[in-house]
Amino acid sequence: MIARTLIKPSFYQDSVALMGVARELRGGAGIQEAAALMGTPANRELMEQAGLLTAEAAAAGPNDLVIVVRADSEAAAAAALARAESLLTERRRRVEAAGRRLPRTLDSARRQLDGANLALISVPGPFAAAEARKALARGLHVMLFSDNVALEDEVALKRLAVERGLLLMGPDCGTAYLNGVPLGFANAVPRGRVGIVAASGTGLQQVVSLLAAGGEGVSQAIGVGGRDMSESVGAAMTLAALDALGGDPDTALVVVVGKPPAPAVRGRVEARLRALGKPAVVAMLGRAVSPGRDGLLHTVTSLEDAAAAALAVLAGREYRARAFADPDDAGRRIGERQRALAAGQTSVRGLFAGGTLAYEALLILEPLLGAVGGNLSRSAASPHRIVDLGEDEFTRGRAHPMLDATLRAEEIARAGKETAVAVLLVDVVLGHGAASDPAGDIAPALEAARAHARANGRGLAVVASVVGTAGDPQGLGRQVARLESAGAWVLPSNAQAARAAAAIAGGAGVTQKLLGGESR
């Protein structure tokens, strides 16, 4: 058993790229374990715990890249390190071949890219506020992807941004569209007439995907982060974005997506919406929100309804919410799956990559099934669970579920063995930046779980939605087909998928509620 180290001094790579390298190395012949990390004290501790802290690794500094492999043989170790070297330098070689060098700071980047106007910042949380402040001070708009930014930093940053007339999208802004440019994790959608202000990335992704499916597109989509409409932040970015969209001739209708604003803030936001002079659709994901309409202002309670209402208003139609796009088909499929269940299979297990999608599912399930547990609610004693696998507790030292399905596949297998689970509910998110085959990454686990249940006399329903468009690199049609071939029932939206899951697990009473007449 051999441990070999490669140190690249003063060599910089982000954590996601490095996790990708480590994963590649682990797949090599004769390799038992591999690590690719910057030589920070915290990472050296991780290496020590994994039994990978060689003497060279221990001596490395925070600016040094450390690769350690544990292998069966010298040859295997050498091959792995050579592979690491080539993986790491590939991009650098391309850049250097062009006669340049990747900049180390924001300032040297500005010298190299004339007219830069947006900083997309995704550094670790503790450093994010300082980078964002530097960018704003230099007159750059900011998309702050990083999370774990302190609330008081967010308040100060947004105050500075508003002072300077700049965007501070975030913190924790995963998706945005500016002038048709998709930023962060974003789906391929056409330009169009709908301007969006979103407190959530995957929420935005669901809305724009459904708009695109309806033949409409996005003028601008501005992320404001999940805390913008809190009392402390005072909806600073939401208000600024609404002003900008209100005055934008290319925006015919505004959609706002988020959780219900703090009472102190709600009035200001509503006033700004009314003052837009354009129709506005507000999707507030929360308990005790009532849908309705007040002049140009439409309130809806799901992401799907936001897109549908926007499409209807732009087409001059009335919008009526329904439980399912195709109630007859839904009823039939629900019945089939209910009949396949064994006695005692009564619960829903939701395993989500998108946090807002998980939360929307939770809100839909609760009125139908009663208390729902999982890591987004405080109901501990409930058979039903909605789990957001993107939460911190699951992503320490591992890639986010939108990028790496390993953990979700494990959870699917685990859930499939529980005798009380009637239905697995999953989301699959496509788009730029997401994994190259998210459906394919979980399909084997889904098939195996269903097969295992079958072998033990249980039916196990799998219900899914795919957030994406035909134009996405993964291809919406291909991803849907892959899930269906694994036995999943794929519905057109996260909300419909949640309702379908509730109906299958909840029995005739729930089904009747959903299919008998209008929903809600």
Next chain:
Amino acid sequence: MDEIRDLFGREIRVINVGLESFALVLESLGVPVIHVQWVPPAGGDPARARLLALLDDEDGA
């Protein structure tokens, strides 16, 4: 918000600080982007990072 509206209609030119995959996506879409090889300032030392923030008084040009 005049500056924000100004941005609508301008070419978006991005400085990417952090995850390189974002820059690679933008590159593949033909969006002008430059990726910064970011590491924690001052080797991650928080006290020195605070001093650096104190001494950073760039303003825009």
Next chain:
Amino acid sequence: MSIREANERALVRLTSAQPVLVDCRPAREALGLDERTVLHSGPPLLWGQACPTVQAAILCAIRYEGWAADDDAARRLVERGRVTLGPCHHAGAVGPMTGIITASMPVFVVENRPGGNRAHATVNEGLGKVLRFGANDASVIARLDWLAREAGPLLGAALRSSGGLDLRALMAQALRMGDEMHQRNIAASALLARALMPHLARVAADTGAVARVADFMAGNDQFFLNLAMAAAKAAADPCLEIAGSTMVATMARNGTDFGIRVAGLGERWFTAPVNTPEGLYFPGFTAADANPDMGDSAIVETVGLGAFAMAASPAVVRFVGAGGLRDAVRVTEEMAEITLGEHPHFRIPTLDERGTPVGIDIRKVVETGITPLINTGIAGRAPGTGQIGAGVVRAPLACFEQALAAAAAGRVAT
């Protein structure tokens, strides 16, 4: 004034300097050096902390001046404080390697035309067994005698007759001929000799003296180094009074410590132990023979030459990689990360005439962890060995971290 504004002012002052070589005079006149002071390179140094090479050079200089008859007596003078040591920088001078200057030695006088401030450096002794490398025998003293008696006065007369030689123009031209003014000065030395010859010929009464000085200059490829250093100091010194600036105005080593001074922090030194240079060695020598880093010559990097101009010098680029354009670009862009701008006069032809990176910002050094690279000769650690190789060395990060803390404290106080 904001730091940004102060740095802009400092960078302009640094890069608009016009160093002119005007004279050569004994140090006792030009520097006001008294009869019991030995100047050395780098930040302040205690005798007990000095490396053997520097100590050997100090003792030799004391014997050269006639203050002691032998090394033991010379040592006693120093230990008893009858001879005092001080940095060249404090006396308006710079010295390469051991950088020893005493009263009788002739020093070149460089004047910065915009401000009128002056900087000085000795006449480079040549290669091999020289005071610069801690050689300590009679041949060293004999050469120093000749420099003081014959070469110095003749060079001084020639320079006074010339009305001054524009060193900035000369260096800009040498840069286009493969010099970087630290490890390679051969083109600059040739250009200087060409500029001086007519004046030497005109002022000399004794053709033998002219011939000896001409031979001396022709045989020393590094003759111009001391002048590059004095020109650089003349350019950088006026920046030391620009309050609020975080630009480095001095980098210097004494074989024990590396010291920097910062424009907005005045004459205060920020020091840390020197690193040992790494590079390629002459036959018979290895890294184990290398002396720790020494010399005021890092002043050259401080003004955007030396390692910062390395891309203009293909032979020198080979010390940082296989050589070639890729390595040249890489080094230049690495130094560009920590500098305030590009030099308007020192340009690199092979990089599309881009100006050399100039104006090291202590904030950028600490932020990125990138420390200034310095091209340097490597001296042997045994006194008098001479040069054993050439390579590169880094300024220690600790100097910049200390300076950053001082700058921040000053900021809070205002």
